[in-house]
Amino acid sequence: MCSEQRPAALGWQAIRDEGLRRIRAREWAPGALIPHEAELAAEFGCARTTVNRALRALAEAGFLERRRKGGTRVVLTPLRKATLQIPIIRQEVEESGASYGYRLISRNLGPAPDALLQRLALRPGTELLHVRALHLRDGQPHVYEDRWLNPSAVPEILEVDLELISANEWLVQNVPYTDGELTLSAVSATPEVAALMGCTPGAALFTMERLTWKAGAPVTLVTQSYAPGYRVSTSI
């Protein structure tokens, strides 16, 4: 009946899945090169673009490593990746139906510790703005925040009334684009933090540290410690 029958069109997801199967089955061995895009396109009977899309997805998921001219290799150590959403604390609190509050504890402009400046790649003696604050949830301490800001990267921050808006929100709304680094850890509450948070000294606090850069200059280093019992979930 039909003379010019095309092979059933494979979607890029099908090709991705088949690639994943081959990786898992060791048909594509760890560390080994896999066929070129063109070759796979011929095998699967689709356009190279489609293969590209599939292999790109596998690379983003951490299964493959791709280099121009170098070809595509199966990653030796298949680290799984999880994407976790970094909440804006106010929104996270309000969306859970609780009321949000913010309390500034201290705000100081002055020379920062040398160890910190070294980490930020700043000259010794540079002045930073040091801000400590508490995020409240239904009036109870929810997150303790310790933040260093670099006025030479964001001079406007010195004019902001940090009693009214948290540095976090001001930055999100006013600093164009930042790349940075996120570090997660568990920290024991110091006596001082325990007093502020209303928890027992030594309690285990889930802690996120964010270091952000704007055009090569450090903008802020913030450490946020959540009240005991906080959990963050994501699907993998």
Next chain:
Amino acid sequence: MCSEQRPAALGWQAIRDEGLRRIRAREWAPGALIPHEAELAAEFGCARTTVNRALRALAEAGFLERRRKGGTRVVLTPLRKATLQIPIIRQEVEESGASYGYRLISRNLGPAPDALLQRLALRPGTELLHVRALHLRDGQPHVYEDRWLNPSAVPEILEVDLELISANEWLVQNVPYTDGELTLSAVSATPEVAALMGCTPGAALFTMERLTWKAGAPVTLVTQSYAPGYRVSTSI
């Protein structure tokens, strides 16, 4: 000189950046619809495919929400996403130049607590394999692991000698594909765990809990608590 001059070709990244700028500048207001792909393609003088690529990137990054027929909206709550790599403990240890060791603490097959079974959506009375183990780094306790396995999902696990290979590695190598859920928290070391880990009771332990599913059936629920001081970093 040149008669048919094309406008300078914009890469999809440039369009993505311009889109991000408009979102940040509120030119595309939170919650509002943005122009169709075709419209933007006309504006930027490129193919719709290119616009699609850019908007898809912004959607994956969490700034936009897209629906067929519904159009593309700016997300109301711009949660930033971070992807973190879930290490295979053995590899993480060995790559840092340390030696890796694994010690099985206990292995019991029997009825599981009802609360746990409820969480796994299993019938009360179901038997699970309960495995506790220690991952060692240079002979020192590094991670305490408490794991529940569902033999009805992976019956082969009952035949595996868990003294020789950690359940984690066996699963990675033998269970085809799993989706699941990852939960991060900070936990205080119980006296028993502290004794096993060689740390002080109450110490803050960074803890990852993973619940994985295979075709609708729960495979394993594992809680891994890292020795004090552990940090996990990622770029954002």
Next chain:
DNA sequence: CAGTGGTCTAGACCACGGT
């Protein structure tokens, strides 16, 4: 039903980076 995003194609050019 109709509008919007999702995807595929065939071809082309380019950028990177091993050899």
Next chain:
DNA sequence: CCGTGGTCTAGACCACTGT
């Protein structure tokens, strides 16, 4: 140099879903 992946194009058809 030259092979490989990265990307763009113009057009097409499809899938989902709001009206």
